[in-house]
Amino acid sequence: MTTARLMRVASLALAACVLLCAGALFYGGSAYALERWITGGVALAVVGVACVVAGAFGSTAMRIAAVIVAAAAIAGAVLETATHSELFVAVASTAFGAQALKIAIPYALAAMGGAVTERAGVIDLALEAKLLFGAFTAAAVGYASGNVYVGVAGGVLAGMAVAALQLGLALRLTADQVIVGVALNLLALGGTRFLLQLIFHEGANSPPSPAFENTVLSNPIFWLAVAAAVLVPLAMLHTRWGLRLRAAGDRPEALVAVGASPSRARFAAGLVGGALAGAGGAQLSLSVGGFSADMSSGRGYIALAMVILSGWRPAWAAIACLGVGGAEALEIQLQVTGSGVPRELAPLLPYVLTLIVIIIAGGKGSAAPRSLGRVS
Amino acid sequence: MLSLLRPGSNPRRELEAAAIALLLSIAIGSLLMLAAGVSPGRVWFAMIERTAGDPYLLGQVLYKATGLALCGLAVALALDAGLFNIGVEGQLSAGVLACAVTGASLPESTPGILAIPLCLAAAAAAGAVVGASIGALRAMRGAHEVITSIMLNAIVAGVSLWIGNEVLFQGGTTRGNTIVEGAQLPLLPMSGSSVNAALVLALVVVAIVWFLRVRTTWGRTWIAVGQEPAAARAVGISVARVQTLVMAGSGALAGLAAANFVMGHKHAFEEGLGRGTGFLGISVALLGRSHPVGVLLAAVLLGLLSSGGLAVGDLVPKELMEMLQGVVVLSVAAAGPWVARRSVTVVPEVAA
Numbered sequence A: 001m002t003t004a005r006l007m008r009v010a011s012l013a014l015a016a017c018v019l020l021c022a023g024a025l026f027y028g029g030s031a032y033a034l035e036r037w038i039t040g041g042v043a044l045a046v047v048g049v050a051c052v053v054a055g056a057f058g059s060t061a062m063r064i065a066a067v068i069v070a071a072a073a074i075a076g077a078v079l080e081t082a083t084h085s086e087l088f089v090a091v092a093s094t095a096f097g098a099q100a101l102k103i104a105i106p107y108a109l110a111a112m113g114g115a116v117t118e119r120a121g122v123i124d125l126a127l128e129a130k131l132l133f134g135a136f137t138a139a140a141v142g143y144a145s146g147n148v149y150v151g152v153a154g155g156v157l158a159g160m161a162v163a164a165l166q167l168g169l170a171l172r173l174t175a176d177q178v179i180v181g182v183a184l185n186l187l188a189l190g191g192t193r194f195l196l197q198l199i200f201h202e203g204a205n206s207p208p209s210p211a212f213e214n215t216v217l218s219n220p221i222f223w224l225a226v227a228a229a230v231l232v233p234l235a236m237l238h239t240r241w242g243l244r245l246r247a248a249g250d251r252p253e254a255l256v257a258v259g260a261s262p263s264r265a266r267f268a269a270g271l272v273g274g275a276l277a278g279a280g281g282a283q284l285s286l287s288v289g290g291f292s293a294d295m296s297s298g299r300g301y302i303a304l305a306m307v308i309l310s311g312w313r314p315a316w317a318a319i320a321c322l323g324v325g326g327a328e329a330l331e332i333q334l335q336v337t338g339s340g341v342p343r344e345l346a347p348l349l350p351y352v353l354t355l356i357v358i359i360i361a362g363g364k365g366s367a368a369p370r371s372l373g374r375v376s
Numbered sequence B: 001m002l003s004l005l006r007p008g009s010n011p012r013r014e015l016e017a018a019a020i021a022l023l024l025s026i027a028i029g030s031l032l033m034l035a036a037g038v039s040p041g042r043v044w045f046a047m048i049e050r051t052a053g054d055p056y057l058l059g060q061v062l063y064k065a066t067g068l069a070l071c072g073l074a075v076a077l078a079l080d081a082g083l084f085n086i087g088v089e090g091q092l093s094a095g096v097l098a099c100a101v102t103g104a105s106l107p108e109s110t111p112g113i114l115a116i117p118l119c120l121a122a123a124a125a126a127g128a129v130v131g132a133s134i135g136a137l138r139a140m141r142g143a144h145e146v147i148t149s150i151m152l153n154a155i156v157a158g159v160s161l162w163i164g165n166e167v168l169f170q171g172g173t174t175r176g177n178t179i180v181e182g183a184q185l186p187l188l189p190m191s192g193s194s195v196n197a198a199l200v201l202a203l204v205v206v207a208i209v210w211f212l213r214v215r216t217t218w219g220r221t222w223i224a225v226g227q228e229p230a231a232a233r234a235v236g237i238s239v240a241r242v243q244t245l246v247m248a249g250s251g252a253l254a255g256l257a258a259a260n261f262v263m264g265h266k267h268a269f270e271e272g273l274g275r276g277t278g279f280l281g282i283s284v285a286l287l288g289r290s291h292p293v294g295v296l297l298a299a300v301l302l303g304l305l306s307s308g309g310l311a312v313g314d315l316v317p318k319e320l321m322e323m324l325q326g327v328v329v330l331s332v333a334a335a336g337p338w339v340a341r342r343s344v345t346v347v348p349e350v351a352a
Helices: A003-027 A033-056 A060-081 A086-091 A094-119 A127-145 A148-172 A177-200 A220-238 A240-250 A252-257 A262-286 A299-309 A314-336 A346-361 B011-035 B040-052 B055-080 B088-105 B112-141 B145-168 B198-215 B217-227 B229-234 B239-256 B258-266 B277-287 B292-311 B319-343
Strands: B175-178 B268-270
Touching: A060 A314, A094 A127, A094 A220, A094 A240, A094 A262, A094 A299, A094 A314, A127 A148, A127 A177, A127 A262, A127 A299, A148 A177, A148 A220, A148 A262, A148 B319, A177 B145, A177 B277, A177 B319, A220 A240, A220 A262, A220 A314, A240 A252, A240 A262, A252 A262, A262 A299, A299 A314, A299 A346, A299 B145, A314 A346, A346 B112, A346 B145, B011 B040, B011 B277, B011 B292, B011 B319, B040 B055, B040 B292, B055 B088, B055 B198, B055 B217, B055 B239, B055 B258, B055 B277, B055 B292, B088 B112, B088 B145, B088 B175, B088 B239, B088 B258, B088 B268, B088 B277, B112 B145, B112 B239, B112 B258, B145 B175, B198 B217, B198 B239, B198 B258, B198 B292, B217 B229, B217 B239, B229 B239, B239 B258, B258 B268, B277 B292, B277 B319, B292 B319
Parallel strands: none
Antiparallel strands: B175 B268
């Protein structure tokens, strides 16, 4: 058996395990157990076919399609069991869609930022730090100025500052990009708590800052994300900034040959990436009107997984993040409508989904920028 | 990747890099203390004075260092093979759960000679399973181990809390059944502090890893995979298998750290037991330059910092010590290449 086929079987088995666990959770102890297991089996078959298809046709579009089908299968299995509950009604509403969109905003902005930075050849594991510092700064500046928009600007600048530090260490000092990313994330976790203590004398929460109105369509950062999803890919294709960025990621020697500096192109890309991720952080805190410790809770890593899934294309990455938003909104609905899902396990849905996505999409792929991580 | 942490490089240079990183961290820490409005000299002095003058606190430092040494060693082992295992936190949690459940379900009269190895094996196996799945995903799917690690950390934490709430926790507490007497490790006599026989275990494990790494074909194999995967493949080493096995070993070491927390100290599964040790283990491994002896020293040093931070809690906010973790990692990441570049004769760059 080839490794590729082995992997297809393994991903099938893993999808089966996830579904069996999900099945056990949803149906456990119920009188309808058998009938529901059959539903689970059908969903499983769909996921399996999706995995095989994804493995057989390695194109990004196919992989994204496979993931969407797999997610739909899992969601379908969940929904089927809850048809008689309020959950089905709740999910089929526009309110659910709006909530999913709202949840997806920070993910999508971080993912677009990550895609831009990585396309220039720098591994962007510091997305988490950009989100967290962006969220803290946005809340603190918003609190001090009393204005949400000033808060957003603060968040964007904080994201850029983290990016500048990251790029300075990775490009000027040629420090290991993976380690720098993780270090910045650790620093953000402790640093925001330290600043919280230092500035506000609070352990876990900042004082209330101004917040956006609750509807998605009146949220400026939502429109910022939409604009970025349209403009960033265009800019990457048609501007000097974008051309140099792609050259720095794929063929730095070509940039050197025309007398341009790959490092400078990477800085220009990274700062834009940092600004996007920082705006995502601002959404985290300003949508709830305040910062709380560790409020990014792994979103940066999930966003990076979506970047890889999308084949390093910003707009596709943002679309993949809509799926994450949907999963998280579903999880909230599950808790609200009181399904059989234990409250400790429901929040794990995005993480499990991301793992499945990584298994299907893999990590390398031919779409990866050629000089990714090889900056020296 | 991780090229500057390769083993077998000049030990003097490694020492220099660690020293610079440490000084840099202390300098940044001092600046942070100034920002918090206290005199850095007073804090550092108080930290050392209070810890050194109190055998109980010294014991606590060693207790912390025991867990840190095992977790740091786990990160270092993976670094040797070119993998960055930040999933130690989750592997440790899995180990804690498995160790406590095994210990509590053994018959009451199980002798120590049977109970202790069983609990250790359970802890190591649980950690190894989590670690191996990260390694397998990396080896077979090219999934970045940092992303899968973070996902698995969250999943392990959620699942073990769920198991605790559903099955283990006794009547409204967040504590499971006590493990049998035979599985409990004796405390070392240090004024009632928590330092226990797991310290000896950690020292033995450090010695074993050192031996494997330097004296066996096995060690050379995993180091070869870390240094030159292409060359390793060319001489017939299965890189995928080695990566998976090394991650299993790394997870097992992280799981073993449960011995310190469960068998040596709390004697039961508790919510959040050992939390944070896995992440601090990253700093330990990097500061120890991923060498077993360096890891041991770094574990004591960071153990001192983290429990010393508690000892001076009246002077500086405890968040400062938390932040220093990130600073330490960042300093090592910056100091390594700087030292390397400075000590190498610069050859004119040939156009690629």
